[in-house]
Amino acid sequence: MNMTFLRVALLAAFTFVFSASRATSAADNTPPPGFVALFNGTDLDGWKGLLASPNDNPAKRSVLPAEDRVKLQEQADENMRAHWKIEAGALVFDGKGRSLCTGKDYGDFEMFVDWKILPKGDSGIYLRGSPQVQIWEHAVGSGGLYNNKVNPSNPLKKADKPVGEWNTFRIRMVGDKVSVWLNGELVTDNVTMENYWERKKGIYPTGQIELQNHGNTLWFKNIYIREIPR
Numbered sequence: 001m002n003m004t005f006l007r008v009a010l011l012a013a014f015t016f017v018f019s020a021s022r023a024t025s026a027a028d029n030t031p032p033p034g035f036v037a038l039f040n041g042t043d044l045d046g047w048k049g050l051l052a053s054p055n056d057n058p059a060k061r062s063v064l065p066a067e068d069r070v071k072l073q074e075q076a077d078e079n080m081r082a083h084w085k086i087e088a089g090a091l092v093f094d095g096k097g098r099s100l101c102t103g104k105d106y107g108d109f110e111m112f113v114d115w116k117i118l119p120k121g122d123s124g125i126y127l128r129g130s131p132q133v134q135i136w137e138h139a140v141g142s143g144g145l146y147n148n149k150v151n152p153s154n155p156l157k158k159a160d161k162p163v164g165e166w167n168t169f170r171i172r173m174v175g176d177k178v179s180v181w182l183n184g185e186l187v188t189d190n191v192t193m194e195n196y197w198e199r200k201k202g203i204y205p206t207g208q209i210e211l212q213n214h215g216n217t218l219w220f221k222n223i224y225i226r227e228i229p230r
Contacts, residue, residue, distance in 0.1 A: 028089045028221050035112070035224035038102060038209075041089040048073065049080030050099040050210060057197050058129040058207055090116075090221040091211070099126065099212040107206045108228040110172045114221050119163050122214040127173050128207030131196050133180055133188075135218075137163050143180040143187035147196045155180070155187035166221075174228060176203045 029041035038046060051072050055061050064072070076098065083097025091100065106128065115135055117123060124132030124146060134146035134155075141158030145151070159182040161167050170181040173193070180188035195201050211220055 029223075031224045035226045038111075038223040038225055039091060039221065041221070042086060044080065044084060044086070044100075046103050047080070047084075048101050048103050049076030049078070049097075050101050051076045052079075052098065056098070058204060059197050090219045092219050093211070093213050093217065095213055095216045095218075099210040101129075101208045101210045103208075105206045105208055106225065106227065108174045108230055109225050110170070110228060111209070111223070111225040113169050113171070113223045114166050115169065116166050116219040117163060118217055121163065121216050121218055123216075123218050124212045125169070125171065126208075126210035126212055127171070127178065127193060128204045129210065130193065130203060130207065132212060133169065133171055133178070135167075141182070141187065142167070143169065143182040145178060145188060145191055145193055148191070148194050149199070151192045151194060152188070155182070156189060157185060157187060159183050159185035159187055166219075168222075 027041075029037055029039055031037040040046075050056050051061060052075070055064065055072060061069070079097050080100060083094050084100050085092045085094075093100070113125065115123070117135060117137060119137060121135065121137050123135035125135070126132050131147045132145070133142075134144050135142045137160075139158070140154045141160050142155065143159065144153050144155040146153055161183060168183055172179045176192050177190045178188060178193045179186070179190050193203050195203050209225075
C-alpha cells in the first residue's frame with residue numbers, strides 16, 4: 001500500500017474517532033480516553049503566570065537562582081490572577097497581562113484546544129516555552145509556526161471559522177517536528193519548529209505550554225493533552 005495514502009487514512013481515522021469521543025462527552029473540559037484535561041473548567045489549578053521580561057525567555061529562566069525564581073513566580077501568579085478569569089467553563093484573558101503557562105513541562109505530546117477571538121485578534125500557543133502556533137484574524141489563516149525563519153511559517157490553507165466562533169486545534173509535537181490541524185484540516189504538516197530564543201540552537205527538548213495574546217480578549221477551553229513516550 002502507498003505509505004502516503006496509509007498515513008492520510010490513519011490520520012483521518014484518528015480524527016473521526018476523536019470527534020466521536022468529543023461528541024459523546026457529557027460536558028466541556030472532559031477529556032476523551034487517553035488524554036488529560038489541562039483546564040478543569042472552574043479555576044486556574046495547574047497553571048501559572050509567565051515571568052516578566054527578560055525571564056519570559058526559557059534560557060534566562062533556567063539560570064535564575066532558586067530564591068529569585070520563587071519570588072518572581074509569585075509576582076507572575078499575581079499578574080495571572082488579575083487578567084485571567086473563568087467564565088462559563090472557559091478561560092478568558094482580558095488582553096492586559098501576560099501569558100498563561102502550564103505548571104508542568106512537556107516533551108513530545110499531542111494536544112487539543114478550543115479557542116475563540118475577537119476582531120483583530122492576535123494570539124498563539126507556545127510549545128515548550130517557544131513561540132508559536134499562530135492564532136489571528138488574517139488572510140493566511142491560523143495554525144502556522146509564525147516565528148519560523150528558515151522552515152515554513154504559514155499554514156497550508158485557511159481553515160478558521162468566522163471571528164467570534166469556537167475553533168479547535170489539534171497539535172502534535174514529536175522531537176522538533178510539529179503538525180497542526182485546525183477544525184479537522186491539516187494546516188501544518190510535520191514542520192521543524194525553530195528556536196525563537198536561541199536561533200543557533202534547536203528547539204528545547206521540554207518546556208511549558210503557554211497561552212498567549214496581544215492586547216485583546218480571547219477564550220480557551222477543552223484543553224487536553226496526551227504525552228508521547230520517547
